[in-house]
Amino acid sequence: MAPRVLVSDALSETAVQIFRDRGIDVTFDPTLGKDKERLAQVIGDYDGLAVRSATKVTEKLLANAPNLKVVGRAGIGVDNVDIPAASKRGVIVMNTPFGNxxxxxxxxxxxxxxxxxxxxxxxxxxxxxxxxxxxxxxxxxxxxxxxxxxxxxxxxxxxxxxxxxxxxxxxxxxxxxxxxxxxxxxxxxxxxxxxxxxxxxxxxxxxxxxxxxxxxxxxxxxxxxxxxxxxxxxxxxxxxxxxxxxxxxxxxxxxxxxxxxxxxxxxxxxxxxxxxxxTPHLGASTTEAQENVALQVAEQMADYLLTGAVSNALNMPSVTAEEAAVMGPWLKLAAHLGEFIGQMTDEPITALNILYDGTVAGMNLEALNCAAIAGVMRAANPDVNMVSAPVIARERGIALSTTRQEKTGVFDGYIKVTVVTEDRERSLAGTVFSDHKPRFIQIKGITIDAEVGAHMLYTTNDDVPGVIGTLGMTLGRNGVNIANFTLGRSAQGRDAIALLYLDETPAQPVLDELRATGLFRQIRPLVFDVG
Known part of the structure; x- marks a missing residue:
């Protein structure tokens, strides 16, 4: 049976014809997106939904779409699509990041x-x-x-x-x-x-x-x-x-x-x-741009529904179904390593070096590279995805190098990401345990074992007494709950780090209070996409 696609916003006839030419059963109803009730009644019959900005793809709408596999947004902005809700339901969300x-x-x-x-x-x-x-x-x-x-x-x-x-x-x-x-x-x-x-x-x-x-x-x-x-x-x-x-x-x-x-x-x-x-948000409003993004999203959706190929996905790596089952946790780890380093790096990045050790070295490194790069770039541009990130990195002159090596340590496999700037190098390593959860295992050469949380706090200091107490008392006094607390040091009395998994990001006055103690060389709140 041919896949069914609903076009609920105004796409060009040429784009609609792409679906037809590739054997997809397409319904073109450009006013349907504005009628929430009617859209919710019919969406359950479709495998794909092509939209612009009028259609609101909400959690409620997705609950009525048991057969939906892909949402394609003709354009870059996806404010009208609930991506976390789509991800939970296994619906791929695609956009067209360069058409405008x-x-x-x-x-x-x-x-x-x-x-x-x-x-x-x-x-x-x-x-x-x-x-x-x-x-x-x-x-x-x-x-x-x-x-x-x-x-x-x-x-x-x-x-x-x-x-x-x-x-x-x-x-x-x-x-x-x-x-x-x-x-x-x-x-x-x-x-x-x-x-x-x-x-x-x-x-x-x-x-x-x-x-x-x-x-x-x-x-x-x-x-x-x-x-x-x-x-x-x-x-x-x-x-x-x-x-x-x-x-x-x-x-x-x-x-x-x-x-x-x-x-x-x-x-x-x-x-x-x-x-x-x-002007009323006309940046993308030309005939050529609207045609380009419409054609692009039709081709991308057709490719996925007919062959399984994934392009410009915001919530799905470009890997096969067989690879995804094995690589899923490692893709998350690569993204988290990139997110960590991206949030820690304020100066221009000249190179990104990624080391794959042990079992992970035999996986689809292109997809893992994309996940890591997207994590790094996302700190400055939340619209970046696994497809657009490498293009943006190349445009900005960031050199990428990848190294594979046989198992060298106690872990079956691990990933190490190193960012190079004009003034320094910063590296971070992680692995995936048997519970399939990513862990940070090394920061700045210091060994740790830290679970990844949505809200984290990273600090550096001299290895002296009082740091743990200061962190705990200050956060507790301000109502910030600590879910996990990980410490590491290079040697007694030398460099030390702490990585705290928190229930929420501390407010600026709390961070200022910690800095005022004079104990910390660096205090950095971090946010991770753990969805």
């Missing part, structure tokens, strides 16, 4: 040029029968400095276009290596330098805890007087109230926003302000 890149980059360039020449206001004035030629004095972009906050897939395209406009391009991106920067023709700088130097700042980073309000009131105050700011990435990257104040004071000359902290944006302190250009 050129379109979004072009929109950023278009907004920058519209802002520089005040085109929207001049257009409105002229349509109103006014001829205010002297009112609209623009800025020439040639020779100006463009500051990119984020120089990944979209940011690098913006850089290329800006260089074609004869702009000088500087970029802040912790994952941008020097070699990649030279190849792009951009000058890599720290954020403070970018803020101080740029005539135009454009943002191309995901919204994470590290990037939220990256252009805060303080950062905006330190920008060059007359700066212009463009955001086609994510709402929440800019403090909108502070930006409005900067515009009112004249320190910020203009802003162009395609995204807002709250969407749909029906009210904003920026609305109605002079020299502010606003």
């Amino acid at each position: 890149s050129i379109t979004t980059a072009e929109h950023a360039i278009a907004l920058m040029m519209a802002l520089a020449r005040q085109i929207p206001e001049a257009n409105a004035s002229t349509h109103a029968g006014k001829w205010e030629k002297s009112r609209f004095m623009g800025m020439e972009l040639t020779g100006k400095t463009l500051g990119l906050i984020g120089c990944g897939n979209i940011g690098s395209i913006v850089a290329e276009r800006a260089l074609g406009l004869r702009m000088k391009v500087i970029a802040y991106d912790p994952f941008l290596g020097e070699e990649r920067a030279v190849k792009l023709g951009v000058h890599k700088v720290e954020l403070d330098e970018l803020i101080a130097r740029a005539d135009v700042i454009t943002l191309h980073v995901p919204l994470t805890d590290k990037t939220r309000n990256i252009l805060s009131a303080d950062a905006l105050a330190r920008t060059k007087k007359g700066v212009r700011i463009v955001n086609c990435a994510r709402g929440g990257l800019i403090d909108e109230a502070a930006l409005a104040e900067g515009l009112r004071s004249g320190h910020v000359a203009g802003a162009a926003l395609d995204v807002f902290a709250v969407e749909p944006a029906t009210d904003s302190p920026l609305f109605g302000m002079p020299n502010v250009v606003c």
